[in-house]
Amino acid sequence: MDAILAAAAQVFEAHGYAAGTTNRIAIKAGVSIGTLYQYFSSKEAIAVALLEQHIADTGHRLHEWVGHMVVEQHSLSEALNDYVTDMLEMHSRQPRLQHILLEETPIPERVHQALLESERQAAKTVAGLLRLYPEVRQSGLEHTCFVVVQSVESLTHRFAAHPDDEFIPRATFVNEVVTMLLAYLTCEARHE
Amino acid sequence: MDAILAAAAQVFEAHGYAAGTTNRIAIKAGVSIGTLYQYFSSKEAIAVALLEQHIADTGHRLHEWVGHMVVEQHSLSEALNDYVTDMLEMHSRQPRLQHILLEETPIPERVHQALLESERQAAKTVAGLLRLYPEVRQSGLEHTCFVVVQSVESLTHRFAAHPDDEFIPRATFVNEVVTMLLAYLTCEARHE
Amino acid sequence: MDAILAAAAQVFEAHGYAAGTTNRIAIKAGVSIGTLYQYFSSKEAIAVALLEQHIADTGHRLHEWVGHMVVEQHSLSEALNDYVTDMLEMHSRQPRLQHILLEETPIPERVHQALLESERQAAKTVAGLLRLYPEVRQSGLEHTCFVVVQSVESLTHRFAAHPDDEFIPRATFVNEVVTMLLAYLTCEARHE
Amino acid sequence: MDAILAAAAQVFEAHGYAAGTTNRIAIKAGVSIGTLYQYFSSKEAIAVALLEQHIADTGHRLHEWVGHMVVEQHSLSEALNDYVTDMLEMHSRQPRLQHILLEETPIPERVHQALLESERQAAKTVAGLLRLYPEVRQSGLEHTCFVVVQSVESLTHRFAAHPDDEFIPRATFVNEVVTMLLAYLTCEARHE
DNA sequence: GATGAATGAGACTTCATTCAT
DNA sequence: TATGAATGAAGTCTCATTCAT
Numbered sequence: 001m002d003a004i005l006a007a008a009a010q011v012f013e014a015h016g017y018a019a020g021t022t023n024r025i026a027i028k029a030g031v032s033i034g035t036l037y038q039y040f041s042s043k044e045a046i047a048v049a050l051l052e053q054h055i056a057d058t059g060h061r062l063h064e065w066v067g068h069m070v071v072e073q074h075s076l077s078e079a080l081n082d083y084v085t086d087m088l089e090m091h092s093r094q095p096r097l098q099h100i101l102l103e104e105t106p107i108p109e110r111v112h113q114a115l116l117e118s119e120r121q122a123a124k125t126v127a128g129l130l131r132l133y134p135e136v137r138q139s140g141l142e143h144t145c146f147v148v149v150q151s152v153e154s155l156t157h158r159f160a161a162h163p164d165d166e167f168i169p170r171a172t173f174v175n176e177v178v179t180m181l182l183a184y185l186t187c188e189a190r191h192e
Numbered sequence: 193m194d195a196i197l198a199a200a201a202q203v204f205e206a207h208g209y210a211a212g213t214t215n216r217i218a219i220k221a222g223v224s225i226g227t228l229y230q231y232f233s234s235k236e237a238i239a240v241a242l243l244e245q246h247i248a249d250t251g252h253r254l255h256e257w258v259g260h261m262v263v264e265q266h267s268l269s270e271a272l273n274d275y276v277t278d279m280l281e282m283h284s285r286q287p288r289l290q291h292i293l294l295e296e297t298p299i300p301e302r303v304h305q306a307l308l309e310s311e312r313q314a315a316k317t318v319a320g321l322l323r324l325y326p327e328v329r330q331s332g333l334e335h336t337c338f339v340v341v342q343s344v345e346s347l348t349h350r351f352a353a354h355p356d357d358e359f360i361p362r363a364t365f366v367n368e369v370v371t372m373l374l375a376y377l378t379c380e381a382r383h384e
Numbered sequence: 385m386d387a388i389l390a391a392a393a394q395v396f397e398a399h400g401y402a403a404g405t406t407n408r409i410a411i412k413a414g415v416s417i418g419t420l421y422q423y424f425s426s427k428e429a430i431a432v433a434l435l436e437q438h439i440a441d442t443g444h445r446l447h448e449w450v451g452h453m454v455v456e457q458h459s460l461s462e463a464l465n466d467y468v469t470d471m472l473e474m475h476s477r478q479p480r481l482q483h484i485l486l487e488e489t490p491i492p493e494r495v496h497q498a499l500l501e502s503e504r505q506a507a508k509t510v511a512g513l514l515r516l517y518p519e520v521r522q523s524g525l526e527h528t529c530f531v532v533v534q535s536v537e538s539l540t541h542r543f544a545a546h547p548d549d550e551f552i553p554r555a556t557f558v559n560e561v562v563t564m565l566l567a568y569l570t571c572e573a574r575h576e
Numbered sequence: 577m578d579a580i581l582a583a584a585a586q587v588f589e590a591h592g593y594a595a596g597t598t599n600r601i602a603i604k605a606g607v608s609i610g611t612l613y614q615y616f617s618s619k620e621a622i623a624v625a626l627l628e629q630h631i632a633d634t635g636h637r638l639h640e641w642v643g644h645m646v647v648e649q650h651s652l653s654e655a656l657n658d659y660v661t662d663m664l665e666m667h668s669r670q671p672r673l674q675h676i677l678l679e680e681t682p683i684p685e686r687v688h689q690a691l692l693e694s695e696r697q698a699a700k701t702v703a704g705l706l707r708l709y710p711e712v713r714q715s716g717l718e719h720t721c722f723v724v725v726q727s728v729e730s731l732t733h734r735f736a737a738h739p740d741d742e743f744i745p746r747a748t749f750v751n752e753v754v755t756m757l758l759a760y761l762t763c764e765a766r767h768e
Numbered sequence: 769g770a771t772g773a774a775t776g777a778g779a780c781t782t783c784a785t786t787c788a789t
Numbered sequence: 790t791a792t793g794a795a796t797g798a799a800g801t802c803t804c805a806t807t808c809a810t
Contacts, residue, residue, distance in 0.1 A: 016296055018210030022801060032775045037802065077382070099295050103288065103353070104208060116356050123359075140368075143360055147347070147368045154346035155339070161295070164308050167315075168335050176332075176339045180376040187375035190269070190367075213783060224792045225785085235784065400680060402594030405804060416771045417806085427805065461766070480679065487675050487737070488592055500740050507743075524752075527744050531731070531752045538730035539723070545679070548692050551699075552719055560716075560723045564760035571759035574653070574751075598780060608796045613781065 001039045004029045005053065008046045013097045017047065017104035047105040054098060055118045061086065062122055066129045076133045076185070080178045087152050088174060091160035098157060122149045136185045148181055193231045196221045197245060200238045205289045209239065209296040239297040246293060247310045253278070254314055258321045268325045268377070272370045279344050280366060283352035290349060314341045328377045340373055385423045388413045389437060392430045397481045401431065401488040431489040438485060439502045445470070446506055450513045460517045460569070464562045471536050472558060475544035482541060506533045520569045532565055577615045580605045581629065584622045589673045593623065593680035623681040630674060631694045637662065638698055642705045652709045652761070656754045663728050664750060667736035674733060698725045712761045724757055 007029035012020040022043050026036040040046045065086060069079045091098065101107075107115075123146040130136045130145060137144070159173055168176075199221035203212040214235050218225040232238045257278065261271045283290065299307070315338035322328045322337065329336070351365055360368075391413035395404040406427050410417045424430045449470065453463045475482070491499070507530035514520045514529060521528070543557055552560075583605035588596040598619050602612040616622045641662060645655045667674065677683075683691075699722040706712045706721065713720070735749055744752075 018296075018800095021799085023799095033802080034775050034804085035773075038773070041802095043801070096295065099291065103291055104210075104296060116354070116359075119356065120359050143364060143368055146360055147365070147372060150347055150350055151343060151372070154350045155342055158342055158346045162304075162308070164311065167308070167312050168338055172335060173339070175382075176335055179379065179382045180339060180343070180372060182382065183375035183379035184372035187371065187379070190371045190374065214785080215783075218793095226787085226792050227790080229785070230790075402592075402680075406806080407804075410772095418771050418808085419769080421806070422769070483675065483679055487672065488594075488680060496738075500738070500743070503740065504743050527748060527752055530744055531749070531756060534731055534734055535727060535756070538734045539726055542726055542730045546692070548695065551692075551696050552722055556719060557723070559766075560719055563763065563766045564723060564727070564756060566766065567759035567763035568756035571755065571763070574755045574758065594779095597778085599778095609781085610783085610796050611794070614794070619780070 001029070001031070001035075004031065004036055004039055004046070005050055008050055009094065009097055012047070012050070012100050013094050016096070017100050022046075044106060047101055048108065048111055050097075051101040051105065051107065051111060052114070054101060055115060059118060059121065061090070062125055066125055069129055070132070076130075076135060077178065077182055079129070079133075080181050081174065084152055084156065084174050084177050084181075088156040088160060088170070091157045095157070095161040099161070119149065120146070130185065133185075137187065137189060139189050144185065148184070151181065152177070193221070193223070193227075196223065196228055196231060196238070197242055200242055201286065201289055204239070204242070204292050205286050208288065209292045214238075236298060239293055240300065240303055242289075243293040243297065243299065243303060244306070246290060247307060251310060251313065253282070254317050258317055261321055262324070268322075268327060269370065269374055271321070271325075272373050273366065276344055276348065276366050276369050276373075280348040280352060280362070283349045287349070287353040291353070311338070311341065322377065325377075329379065329381060331381050336377065340376070343373065344369070385413070385415070385419075388415065388420055388423060388430065389434055392434055393478065393481055396431070396434070396484050397478050400480065401484045406430075428490060431485055432492065432495055434481075435485040435489065435491065435495060436498070438482060439499060443502055443505065445474070446509050450509055453513055454516070460514075460519060461562065461566055463513070463517075464565050465558065468536055468540065468558050468561050468565075472540040472544060472554070475541045479541070479545040483545070503530070503533065514569065517569075521571065521573060523573050528569065532568070535565065536561070577605070577607070577611075580607065580612055580615055580622070581626055584626055585670065585673055588623070588626070588676050589670050592672070593676050596676075598622075620682060623677055624684065624687055626673075627677040627681065627683065627687060628690070630677060631691060635694060635697065637666070638701050642701055645705055646708070652706075652711060653754065653758055655705070655709075656757050657750065660728055660732065660750050660753050660757075664732040664736060664746070667733045671733070671737040675737070695725065696722070706761065709761075713763065713765060715765050720761065724760070727757065728753070 004025065008020070008025045011025045011028055014020070015024070022036060023033055025046065026033045029036065036046075040049065065083055069082070074082065102115075123142055126149055127141045127145040131138065131141065155177055159170075163170065196217065200212070200217045203217045203220055206212070207216070214228060215225055217238065218228045221228070232241065257275060261274070266274065294307075315334055318341055319333045319337040323330065323333065347369055351362075355362070388409065392404070392409045395409045395412055398404075399408070406420060407417055409430065410420045413420070424433065449467060453466070458466065486499075507526055510533055511525045511529040515522065515525065539561055543554075547554070580601065584596070584601045587601045587604055590596070591600070598612060599609055601622065602609045605612065612622075616625065641659055645658070650658070678691075699718055702725055703717045703721040707714065707717065731753055735746075739746065
């Protein structure tokens with residue numbers, strides 16, 4: 001039941017995994033606790049379903065973004081700005097949820113593998129797009145894109161979870177991150 | 193009692209915040225549960241103390257690193273490599289602890305402010321060091337350094353917590369991050 | 385519905401009374417839980433119906449055995465051997481069911497009385513048969529037969545439920561029980 | 577805590593295993609539910625402890641009886657009467673408990689083996705006593721005693737659980753059982 | 769009649785915290 | 790000051806039963 005998952009997302013977001021009780025989820029979803037357990041075999045199963053949904057969701061967003069960029073022929077700078085802004089907005093909507101699912105939930109190995117795979121996939125997808133930009137350094141692009149994806153993921157999450165608007169406004173933050181990525185993608189390769 | 197905090201760090205690291213019971217902490221610390229409660233008024237108080245210790249610790253490490261760099265006159269690239277390696281090593285030793293303290297603990301506002309302040313301080317400290325390097329772009333250096341600090345923090349944590357060695361080995365990862373920071377710090381300013 | 389009772393017998397046998405859920409019974413019977421409740425007002429009602437069926441069944445078996453013995457003119461020893469073997473085989477097929485019905489189900493008084501009555505009846509029936517054997521001591525035959533019936537019931541159940549084949553093989557066990565009953569039925573009366 | 581075991585015995589006796597809730601046990605024992613779980617790791621552990629206590633208890637009773645008989649030089653008939661009376665009295669005090677522990681509790685294999693062993697031991701102990709009586713048939717005495725022990729166990733339990741005083745008074749019942757055992761123990765061996 | 773999704777009381781169990789010793 | 794047995798609120802999950810379709 002989607003209502004249960006939606007309720008669970010809100011409850012986990014608000015209370016964390018441990019304090020996000022199945023009863024609270026059921027109440028928020030407007031169903032009885034018994035009904036909840038007819039659709040999900042355990043609390044963990046709910047978290048896993050949520051995580052899988054999140055993984056799929058992130059994949060879709062990324063593909064949409066890539067498609068959009070290809071069609072619109074935005075500049076590299078615009079493309080990155082779009083990407084960072086989109087991710088920051090998404091994490092701001094539910095700043096805690098993703099990390100709760102990733103860090104507080106006992107994830108089955110299967111799902112853990114799916115998660116790693118989806119991150120590799122994301123790196124490849126982004127690489128596919130960036131290959132179209134001539135100013136982007138092509139050597140080692142997949143590793144570079146992996147770091148790009150990780151950077152965007154973790155920086156936007158961090159800022160969304162603990163914003164420090166007084167010190168650095170949101171727009172400035174996005175701008176800085178884009179600058180960093182741009183510099184990274186267009187610099188000469190460094191040899192250790 | 194430092195023994196209690198040390199025990200708590202290990203227990204939280206191993207079991208998470210919710211499953212890290214006060215009894216387990218007391219046993220690991222070699223004291224009775226009663227004694228534990230004579231030094232800390234609640235489980236939350238332990239986590240907060242741990243977080244404050246962590247904040248102070250991180251500050252010290254940063255200062256030491258800066259001092260070391262100033263004395264040794266390392267190149268910018270070497271300096272960044274040092275920094276990233278150090279942080280990655282630290283997060284690898286206790287991949288979960290920092291995020292447990294940051295995300296699973298109900299932090300009092302006072303500590304939250306201290307945390308933000310320490311991050312601003314870190315940005316300033318790093319800026320102080322980097323100002324010594326002529327190749328570093330000086331405009332907006334504090335904001336830039338804030339993003340640098342955040343990037344190192346979050347990327348090393350992420351890689352330590354969920355390494356994907358098959359896809360990208362640790363050394364390569366460090367190298368890529370350094371490359372990114374180097375490019376970021378030395379690039380021309382971008383205007384939106 | 386006989387299908388429900390048959391399913392209930394299997395489910396109780398396999399899981400016990402408490403863990404023998406009405407849903408499992410319904411599934412095994414190939415009907416929905418709603419249908420089950422249209423034929424039986426409660427879980428307890430199913431157990432009671434099963435017990436009543438068991439009581440009737442046991443009565444029939446006994447009568448058949450008696451009829452058979454009368455016709456075939458078996459020796460007393462053969463007759464007892466038949467009886468014990470038959471009961472042991474029956475209890476081996478469903479070692480738990482009878483005791484579940486007797487001990488784990490809250491039996492209504494009416495059924496409890498029917499149960500006692502059926503055991504008295506059984507004693508009388510057996511007495512009716514044994515009276516035909518001249519070697520059987522006739523004094524106090526009904527009480528004696530009551531003990532005979534109880535012995536066979538409880539000993540065969542016990543052996544079926546917790547066999548100790550290593551210590552005493554099944555055939556030996558049957559033989560010993562028959563020997564005991566034979567001795568009991570043909571001995572001189574004892575006066576206290 | 578012995579109070580908990582005593583309370584558990586009463587609660588199981590009164591409600592059965594499934595309905596004998598840990599809360600009821602705790603209340604009856606006059607402790608909180610938390611205390612109960614400090615002494616027993618689970619509901620099953622309580623039942624197992626109770627069963628082990630019962631096994632030990634039965635062994636002691638048997639030994640005491642044997643010692644008593646040897647010293648007092650009672651006749652075989654008196655000895656058996658003592659035995660049956662004692663067991664009937666014991667089962668009458670808690671008619672359901674033993675079978676609840678035996679049939680409704682998920683017993684670990686270790687305890688199951690201990691149970692079988694204790695029954696073999698009982699047969700041997702009884703055989704040791706009966707060997708002293710010249711009128712007792714000596715051939716196959718251990719198997720015979722096994723059946724004797726099983727008979728007394730199961731008949732007294734059955735009568736205690738579902739007495740039918742109207743049909744056969746308790747004294748008469750004991751008398752009949754003793755008569756049966758006496759006949760069994762002193763009869764000529766039967767050959768199939 | 770048949771269905772089965774929904775219900776919710778109540779079971780077992782955990783663990784932060786207290787307090788008499 | 791140190792101890793640790795005792796507490797009990799609160800959590801996850803089960804299952805007999807109902808009732809709208």
